[in-house]
Amino acid sequence: GAVVSQHPSRVICKSGTSVKIECRSLDFQATTMFWYRQFPKQSLMLMATSNEGSKATYEQGVEKDKFLINHASLTLSTLTVTSAHPEDSSFYICSARDLAWRPKETQYFGPGTRLLVL
């Protein structure tokens, strides 16, 4: 089946620094990738939709200057948490659709990145 990877799997950083998380589709091309945030014992919250070659579409309430998304190729999207603070600590999950995606099909999820900001 289709595989999506994320790197790093966990990261600890100091408050005020920036952290970049990568999401890669390993065996397919993804025109659209999604970034989710998950708080402990809660559901996934969609942060933004990333389209290759264009600007990301952010969900209401998500600061685009805080969470920078770049989707420069059909296999890679990056999420940069700028000037991270402890409240940004969370589990970040990406997902990807392949080029042939139709609404009946699923997305493929990455394993997640756990961010801890001290």
Add this chain to the structure above:
Amino acid sequence: GNSVTQMEGPVTLSEEAFLTINCTYTATGYPSLFWYVQYPGEGLQLLLKATKADDKGSNKGFEATYRKETTSFHLEKGSVQVSDSAVYFCAQQGAQKLVFGQGTRLTINP
């Protein structure tokens, strides 16, 4: 707007018990419906799906039937195992994005 509601957890069962996790949805039209499973510290894995009314999705002993008349997609398994302990998410596919339920944490005791 589109939404998904799951039964509140956590759910704790003994091994070999029967499992039902309720899921209902609201939507315009007939979305595809999914169950995802999340094991501790991991991302989401697709467990099963159904794309139209009366479809039954099944995988690893789990089943769910797309019920248009009750707008439901309840997850069932006849005999759970300790390895089924995880968080289960019901979801519907809208025009552009997945909408998730709040998740149900399942713990199976030996």
